[in-house]
Amino acid sequence: xxxxxxxxxxxxxxxxxxxxxxxxxxxxxxxxxxxxxxxxxxxxxxxxxxxxxxxxxxxxxxxxxxxxxxxxxxxxxxxxxxxxxxxxxxxxxxxxxxxxxxxxxxxxxxxxxxxxxxxxxxxxxxxxxxxxxxxxxxxxxxxxxxxxxxxxxxxxxxxxxxxxxxxxxxxxxxxxxxxxxxxxxxxxxxxxxxxxxxxxxxxxxxxxxxxxxxxxxxxxxxxxxxxxxxxxxxxxxxxxxxxxxxxxxxxxxxxxxxxxxxxxxxxxxxxxxxxxxxxxxxxxxxxxxxxxxxxxxxxxxxxxxxxxxxxxxxxxxxxxxxxxxxxxxxxxxxxxxxxxxxxxxxxxxxxxxxxxxxxxxxxxxxxxxxxxxxxxxxxxxxxxxxxxxxxxxxxxxxxxxxxxxxxxxxxxxxxxxxxxxxxxxxxxxxxxxxxxxxxxxxxxxx
Amino acid sequence: xxxxxxxxxxxxxxxxxxxxxxxxxxxxxxxxxxxxxxxxxxxxxxxxxxxxxxxxxxxxxxxxxxxxxxxxxxxxxxxxxxxxxxxxxxxxxxxxxxxxxxxxxxxxxxxxxxxxxxxxxxxxxxxxxxxxxxxxxxxxxxxxxxxxxxxxxxxxxxxxxxxxxxxxxxxxxxxxxxxxxxxxxxxxxxxxxxxxxxxxxxxxxxxxxxxxxxxxxxxxxxxxxxxxxxxxxxxxxxxxxxxxxxxxxxxxxxxxxxxxxxxxxxxxxxxxxxxxxxxxxxxxxxxxxxxxxxxxxxxxxxxxxxxxxxxxxxxxxxxxxxxxxxxxxxxxxxxxxxxxxxxxxxxxxxxxxxxxxxxxxxxxxxxxxxxxxxxxxxxxxxxxxxxxxxxxxxxxxxxxxxxxxxxxxxxxxxxxxxxxxxxxxxxxxxxxxxxxxxxxxxxxxxxxxxxxxxxxxxxxxxxxxxxxxxxxxxxxxxxxxxxx
Numbered sequence: 001x002x003x004x005x006x007x008x009x010x011x012x013x014x015x016x017x018x019x020x021x022x023x024x025x026x027x028x029x030x031x032x033x034x035x036x037x038x039x040x041x042x043x044x045x046x047x048x049x050x051x052x053x054x055x056x057x058x059x060x061x062x063x064x065x066x067x068x069x070x071x072x073x074x075x076x077x078x079x080x081x082x083x084x085x086x087x088x089x090x091x092x093x094x095x096x097x098x099x100x101x102x103x104x105x106x107x108x109x110x111x112x113x114x115x116x117x118x119x120x121x122x123x124x125x126x127x128x129x130x131x132x133x134x135x136x137x138x139x140x141x142x143x144x145x146x147x148x149x150x151x152x153x154x155x156x157x158x159x160x161x162x163x164x165x166x167x168x169x170x171x172x173x174x175x176x177x178x179x180x181x182x183x184x185x186x187x188x189x190x191x192x193x194x195x196x197x198x199x200x201x202x203x204x205x206x207x208x209x210x211x212x213x214x215x216x217x218x219x220x221x222x223x224x225x226x227x228x229x230x231x232x233x234x235x236x237x238x239x240x241x242x243x244x245x246x247x248x249x250x251x252x253x254x255x256x257x258x259x260x261x262x263x264x265x266x267x268x269x270x271x272x273x274x275x276x277x278x279x280x281x282x283x284x285x286x287x288x289x290x291x292x293x294x295x296x297x298x299x300x301x302x303x304x305x306x307x308x309x310x311x312x313x314x315x316x317x318x319x320x321x322x323x324x325x326x327x328x329x330x331x332x333x334x335x336x337x338x339x340x341x342x343x344x345x346x347x348x349x350x351x352x353x354x355x356x357x358x359x360x361x362x363x364x365x366x367x368x369x370x371x372x373x374x375x376x377x378x379x380x381x382x383x384x385x386x387x388x389x390x391x392x393x394x395x396x397x398x399x400x401x402x403x404x405x406x407x408x409x410x411x412x413x414x415x416x417x418x419x420x421x422x423x424x425x426x427x428x429x430x431x432x433x434x435x436x437x438x439x440x441x442x443x444x445x446x
Numbered sequence: 447x448x449x450x451x452x453x454x455x456x457x458x459x460x461x462x463x464x465x466x467x468x469x470x471x472x473x474x475x476x477x478x479x480x481x482x483x484x485x486x487x488x489x490x491x492x493x494x495x496x497x498x499x500x501x502x503x504x505x506x507x508x509x510x511x512x513x514x515x516x517x518x519x520x521x522x523x524x525x526x527x528x529x530x531x532x533x534x535x536x537x538x539x540x541x542x543x544x545x546x547x548x549x550x551x552x553x554x555x556x557x558x559x560x561x562x563x564x565x566x567x568x569x570x571x572x573x574x575x576x577x578x579x580x581x582x583x584x585x586x587x588x589x590x591x592x593x594x595x596x597x598x599x600x601x602x603x604x605x606x607x608x609x610x611x612x613x614x615x616x617x618x619x620x621x622x623x624x625x626x627x628x629x630x631x632x633x634x635x636x637x638x639x640x641x642x643x644x645x646x647x648x649x650x651x652x653x654x655x656x657x658x659x660x661x662x663x664x665x666x667x668x669x670x671x672x673x674x675x676x677x678x679x680x681x682x683x684x685x686x687x688x689x690x691x692x693x694x695x696x697x698x699x700x701x702x703x704x705x706x707x708x709x710x711x712x713x714x715x716x717x718x719x720x721x722x723x724x725x726x727x728x729x730x731x732x733x734x735x736x737x738x739x740x741x742x743x744x745x746x747x748x749x750x751x752x753x754x755x756x757x758x759x760x761x762x763x764x765x766x767x768x769x770x771x772x773x774x775x776x777x778x779x780x781x782x783x784x785x786x787x788x789x790x791x792x793x794x795x796x797x798x799x800x801x802x803x804x805x806x807x808x809x810x811x812x813x814x815x816x817x818x819x820x821x822x823x824x825x826x827x828x829x830x831x832x833x834x835x836x837x838x839x840x841x842x843x844x845x846x847x848x849x850x851x852x853x854x855x856x857x858x859x860x861x862x863x864x865x866x867x868x869x870x871x872x873x874x875x876x877x878x879x880x881x882x883x884x885x886x887x888x889x890x891x892x893x894x895x896x897x898x899x900x901x902x903x904x905x906x907x908x909x910x911x912x913x914x915x916x917x918x919x920x921x922x923x924x925x926x927x928x929x930x
């Protein structure tokens with residue numbers, strides 16, 4: 001199989017033509033080329049360089065109101081022919097879907113492309129990794145681990161309804177974790193679509209500085225605290241955008257069920273999904289059905305305003321698509337939290353007795369519908385007393401509910417940061433927030 | 447079991463060898479998936495994928511480089527190997543520590559999961575019909591609890607690989623896996639609760655042919671499981687708070703502890719810090735082998751060779767033969783999970799723990815089937831000896847810190863125990879405990895081991911690996927329970 005001479009357009013049109021042979025009602029072909037380069041490091045040494053070149057084809061077929069979706073990594077003419085025949089036979093074996101609705105028609109305006117910087121291709125990731133390690137070490141760390149990636153993606157979409165679209169984006173992503181000792185660590189992130197905004201040294205310094213300040217943590221009692229969460233944590237623990245997906249709501253798995261046009265958060269909280277946020281991180285100019293993406297205000301002044309739809313869910317809810325398809329599951333593309341009116345320093349100064357949590361992982365739900373969850377703070381966390389960051393703390397767990405937290409945000413930072421890492425898949429632009437009355441627990445035996 | 451383009455595998459290994467690499471490996475790796483999905487008995491679009499390509503890894507002058515492509519031509523592979531050699535050279539100059547692999551025996555084998563009814567012969571139509579039958583069984587109210595939303599998934603995966611390395615290993619494999627997952631919304635007195643059946647977001651399935659699904663007897667098993675779960679959904683009694691009491695954990699809860707609190711901290715790459723930035727490190731250090739972590743009743747193994755298990759494999763993705771690993775023996779850590787890189791560091795042989803979930807992922811240390819070993823107690827015998835305690839049969843929420851020391855499980859179906867008898871159901875008991883305290887508190891294991899399917903997340907890029915987790919009922923003495 002050698003598809004290198006083929007363009008995405010060529011592959012998409014071949015797939016579309018093959019599907020047309022079977023007299024399908026609707027076909028959407030999304031052909032994607034991804035070139036990902038990664039440098040991983042641990043204990044101040046490079047542990048792996050990773051180079052992945054993929055070309056994949058996503059296919060959606062509707063035939064006599066029966067629907068099937070598929071992905072193939074064999075985009076040769078013959079490979080596509082066999083795969084589409086397989087999809088057609090599978091489609092025919094399904095019962096008709098009462099949810100069927102045709103794909104959108106019309107043409108996409110020429111909107112350029114998502115956030116893309118051609119210089120990302122030539123980035124010297126090994127040099128960046130060395131800079132991140134050195135910055136963390138200079139700031140006080142003794143060991144540094146991390147992952148540094150450049151992602152270049154190009155997609156071409158062709159539908160049986162005449163839509164054609166081309167998009168590309170670039171992303172540079174650094175997650176650096178610094179250790180002063182086994183119980184004192186800090187994290188720094190750098191996430192950018194543009195080389196000029198990609199600051200690995202700042203991320204390294206932040207990780208190293210947190211690690212140094214996290215030395216000799218103390219234990220705190222279980223209880224209820226005012227907690228300042230960094231943008232990294234907010235991006236994970238307030239999944240408003242994914243819960244606004246009509247699919248999550250329809251299947252009963254969202255805390256936003258039955259809350260449309262209802263106040264669910266404090267006045268100051270705005271959450272918006274953008275297809276492409278100008279000079280932001282990644283994004284998409286059209287969705288998987290060929291609808292142009294757009295700005296959707298999900299929460300505005302704390303009121304749940306917009307459910308995210310594809311054509312199918314829109315029909316069910318009597319709405320129009322919001323340009324967020326996923327063929328099955330509508331999804332956000334770029335999540336943007338509104339900024340507040342405090343600086344981060346002011347948030348600390350205004351906290352008499354609370355905590356600062358800089359990072360977290362392993363968020364799991366007891367009851368997704370109710371938004372009841374717990375998450376484990378990781379890396380540096382501190383007491384905040386009388387307006388100052390005090391000694392580090394460890395061994396705690398946040399055990400709370402999203403609806404309660406949304407109603408108890410009392411400070412939001414002006415500054416926002418782009419976040420994308422292991423625990424935050426969708427690019428998110430988030431501020432720090434202080435939330436009142438957060439329940440904190442700890443394990444017995446610690 | 448012949449994959450297309452297998453000839454590119456020796457081509458890649460030879461190219462790397464002639465480029466001065468001290469070690470190289472390549473695999474054509476094909477993963478074919480079919481998943482059917484019904485929502486309230488209506489078929490959603492079926493999801494079908496065919497993921498195939500070549501993954502190549504080289505070790506050159508102490509630097510490790512991995513690359514992958516699905517452009518399956520000699521020209522493309524030549525270009526990728528050249529790029530990897532170049533990148534390894536740059537990495538070598540930028541790092542002080544050289545990576546070395548342990549020497550391992552070469553193997554030439556064809557192996558596969560045992561398969562009676564080929565999954566390729568199972569139609570989408572029959573899979574959807576099967577789900578609809580189950581949905582009908584799960585749709586009826588149970589004890590005033592209704593289930594207005596039911597999302598059921600049934601699917602299979604065919605994983606085919608052809609692997610060669612520069613040691614002379616040539617391995618040809620096929621493993622088929624089947625699994626069922628169900629997510630339901632329950633309503634009781636106007637109160638909505640999202641649950642999975644089985645609880646804990648677990649799946650049911652295994653490796654083999656379609657007989658795996660047939661033998662599960664889901665038509666009987668799932669309604670019974672759902673009925674049990676309604677006890678937790680209806681419960682209003684608060685659990686005892688901040689009291690020291692005895693606890694019996696059901697197989698699904700105890701099984702997950704074997705994975706989270708023994709398997710993960712015992713992964714040698716975590717212990718050495720290689721996963722520090724994402725999946726995390728371990729509270730264990732290289733010199734802690736033999737460390738007493740628990741009671742004499744703590745026994746945990748990981749065994750990828752169990753036939754029909756979800757984590758079944760006979761050779762890993764570095765060409766090393768798999769075998770059972772006894773991770774905790776009478777409360778002591780007795781073996782870590784090793785790949786060839788960590789084995790060299792530890793001065794041991796690899797125990798065949800290195801897996802990649804698809805062609806464009808590097809092989810990393812993974813568990814296969816991790817379980818607390820059975821004892822010789824019965825559930826009733828354990829129960830009879832408890833004066834005041836709690837039985838946590840299943841759970842939903844759980845998590846653990848990235849050193850694997852501080853964990854939490856929140857019960858779904860849970861009951862008070864008074865004077866050796868099960869009493870009323872309690873709502874959301876929180877079992878939050880450190881790893882040493884947990885393993886030290888076990889004083890009895892029943893013989894009734896049960897396994898469930900999970901997808902274990904690790905690596906960057908993320909790799910979700912199919913695993914089994916298992917345990918019998920176990921009893922812990924003097925532990926604390928909290929409440930949400």
